[in-house]
Amino acid sequence: MNIVSWNVNGLRAITGKNFYDFINEFNPDILCLQETKIQAGQIDLNLSEYEQYFCYADKKGYSGTAILSKVKPLNVSYGIGIDEHDHEGRVITAEYENFYLVCAYIPNSQTELKRLDYRRVFNSVIEEYLVNLDKTKPVLFCGDLNVAHKEIDIKNPKTNLRNAGFTIEERDDFTRLLSRGFTDSFRALYPDEVKYSWWSYKFKAREKNTGWRIDYFVVSNRFMSEIKDAYILNEVMGSDHCPVGITI
Known part of the structure; x- marks a missing residue:
């Protein structure tokens, strides 16, 4: 099973680019999306083989997440059950037989x-x-x-120390999460590989590969034995992020 996550930076925009081509070519079993930037009824995805679940932000054209799944989940929930955090469409949880899948778009600082x-x-x-x-x-x-967790996860660590996504506070929070029974799957399998998942639209950053690795699959420690591969699909265009994924 291949599970892919992709910040599409506008679902309506990317469907006019290479979105369907990517799905047809890569054929993920489950596709998690972030920054969909849509409201209910604004798009009808021509993907009949996928169950489709959307979490919308109250604010139009902002945030939003989705899970598209060939395997029907046992249950799907939206948000994290705390009202003050559940108005920006940032979290969807799908329960499957052997795991929970949580698709999230964490707030930018x-x-x-x-x-x-x-x-x-x-x-x-x-x-x-x-x-x-x-x-x-x-x-x-x-x-x-x-968040870019370690210096290996960002092109220019020294000049970004107090920039959103690479502050000590954000990185320490990520470290604390991992310490509570979770693993960064890509870094566990590829401890020394330099690969990024986001590039600014400015200064030809993607062309120069001046990027950040801020898209992840973090998995319960006891599930790591089920992870056969973790990957970052740098060659896939269409957004300022590229897809990342795991093979179970």
Whole structure:
């Protein structure tokens, strides 16, 4: 089974590019999307083989997540059950027989770190959410987590130390999550590989490969033995992010 996660930076926009070509060629069993930027009724995906689940932000044209799945989940829930965190369409959880799949778009701390305090609260809340799920069955936590964890995960670590996504606070929060029974699947399988999943649209960043690895599959430690591969599909265009995935 291949499970893929992709921040599409606008689902309507990418369907006019290479979205369907990617699905036809790569044929993921489950596709998790972030930053869909749509409301209910704004798009009708021509993908009849997939069960389709969408979590919408209250604010139009903002955030949003989705799970497209060839395997019908046992249950699907939206948000994390705390009202103050459930208005931006950031989390969908699909329960399958052997695991929970949590698709997330973690808040960006923004310029001048004006949303860092909220981001850290969200980090803490979703950490507890994942830990509680993990008590029942293993968790696959994927999406745009908006943090480059280690210096190997970012092209220019020294000049980004106080920029959103590479602050000590955000990286420490990610370390703490991993310490509670989770593994960064790609880094576990490829400890020394330099590969990125996001590039700024500015300064020809993708052409120069001046990127960040901020898209992940974080899995329960006890499920790592089921992970046959983890990958980053750098060659797939269409968004400022590329897809990432795992093979179970």
